[in-house]
Amino acid sequence: MVGLPNLSIPTVNVASRLPGFQWRACLAIRYHFTPGERTEILLTKTLLRTLHRPANSLMQMNRSSYLLRAQVALFAVVVCAPALFAANSTHIVVVPVANMYSGPSDQTAVVSQAIYGTNVTLLTAQGEWSRIQTADLYKGWIPSRHLRLIQNGTGYATSGAIVQVESLFANIYREPDVTRHKPVVTIPFETRLVVIPDENAVDANKGDGKGAHHGWSQVRLPDKSSAWIQSGDVVADPQPLSISDSIELAKRFLGIPYLWGGSSSFGYDCSGFTQMLMRSRGVVMPRDADKQAAWTGMIPVSRKDLQPGDLLFFGSSPREITHTGMYIGDGQFIHDTTNGHPVVQISRLDDELWTRLLVSSRRVK
Numbered sequence: 001m002v003g004l005p006n007l008s009i010p011t012v013n014v015a016s017r018l019p020g021f022q023w024r025a026c027l028a029i030r031y032h033f034t035p036g037e038r039t040e041i042l043l044t045k046t047l048l049r050t051l052h053r054p055a056n057s058l059m060q061m062n063r064s065s066y067l068l069r070a071q072v073a074l075f076a077v078v079v080c081a082p083a084l085f086a087a088n089s090t091h092i093v094v095v096p097v098a099n100m101y102s103g104p105s106d107q108t109a110v111v112s113q114a115i116y117g118t119n120v121t122l123l124t125a126q127g128e129w130s131r132i133q134t135a136d137l138y139k140g141w142i143p144s145r146h147l148r149l150i151q152n153g154t155g156y157a158t159s160g161a162i163v164q165v166e167s168l169f170a171n172i173y174r175e176p177d178v179t180r181h182k183p184v185v186t187i188p189f190e191t192r193l194v195v196i197p198d199e200n201a202v203d204a205n206k207g208d209g210k211g212a213h214h215g216w217s218q219v220r221l222p223d224k225s226s227a228w229i230q231s232g233d234v235v236a237d238p239q240p241l242s243i244s245d246s247i248e249l250a251k252r253f254l255g256i257p258y259l260w261g262g263s264s265s266f267g268y269d270c271s272g273f274t275q276m277l278m279r280s281r282g283v284v285m286p287r288d289a290d291k292q293a294a295w296t297g298m299i300p301v302s303r304k305d306l307q308p309g310d311l312l313f314f315g316s317s318p319r320e321i322t323h324t325g326m327y328i329g330d331g332q333f334i335h336d337t338t339n340g341h342p343v344v345q346i347s348r349l350d351d352e353l354w355t356r357l358l359v360s361s362r363r364v365k
Contacts, residue, residue, distance in 0.1 A: 100140025104129035110261030119155035161195035163234035170233035176216040189265035240282030243309035298362035314357040
């Protein structure tokens with residue numbers, strides 16, 4: 001949920017002297033600048049209190065006091081609200097995995113996802129929905145309650161002591177004990193977290209010293225609360241992987257279910273999976289398979305010259321690419337597919353289906 005400053009807005013019935021003015025102003029603010037429910041509630045309550053204020057109470061007000069309060073109210077609405085929800089402001093994802101939809105409704109197609117703690121750019125807001133852009137320039141709509149506004153700085157987990165989730169999933173607890181309470185949240189692979197340094201820790205980034213909380217790291221969550229994560233679930237300084245290490249990483253996901261639009265360890269689609277594998281090697285490439293195949297950061301290679309780590313693209317033609325995977329050697333490739341059992345799996349490139357559908361092979365420059 002989007003955070004708001006603690007504003008006290010006077011409830012003055014401007015409409016009594018300027019017919020329809022305050023009603024239209026509130027509607028405009030709600031439509032253009034309100035991705036968060038709290039703002040709608042705040043403005044709605046303000047409006048309702050205004051509309052239901054007894055007429056005789058206004059008659060009793062001093063004229064100068066009335067005008068002053070009206071000016072303050074209008075200033076708060078017209079100046080403060082747009083600043084909070086202006087386009088291109090940075091927000092943080094505050095749910096484990098946020099679906100990104102093609103339109104402002106969960107009845108539209110899921111086009112991608114953004115994981116916990118991800119910094120995204122707000123493009124526009126419409127009611128309870130926000131259109132965002134992720135770091136890979138992908139755009140989609142998510143419920144505004146899944147975001148929190150960054151009020152200062154460059155974003156969450158962009159500097160200082162940071163850890164990244166290395167396990168496929170990781171539980172976060174409100175205290176350094178797995179038995180006392182259920183997890184606060186379960187987060188996916190690659191989630192980045194801000195560390196609260198432990199003065200007793202050997203490594204302040206990991207917080208796994210020999211003190212009272214050995215084996216745990218205390219972290220600051222995107223909602224600004226503090227919590228604990230087991231140090232074995234995170235790595236303090238992730239480095240780009242070699243091709244062979246990225247293949248071993250890919251095999252850790254064998255059996256993870258296929259999910260259309262998925263880009264987390266809770267479920268990938270084919271291009272989300274290869275994008276993650278390339279990201280592990282320090283390569284940031286487009287989200288969708290057809291855009292990956294056309295990306296200028298790779299060069300074409302022939303089938304006979306394939307090497308481990310090359311990407312394979314499948315479809316009815318080079319212009320109709322619908323699937324991708326990564327070659328791992330010995331005529332095999334790993335991919336997330338709905339073919340047969342819909343999970344991450346290893347297939348043989350010389351199988352009739354994949355031989356027929358292979359239209360392109362690419363290697364990072």
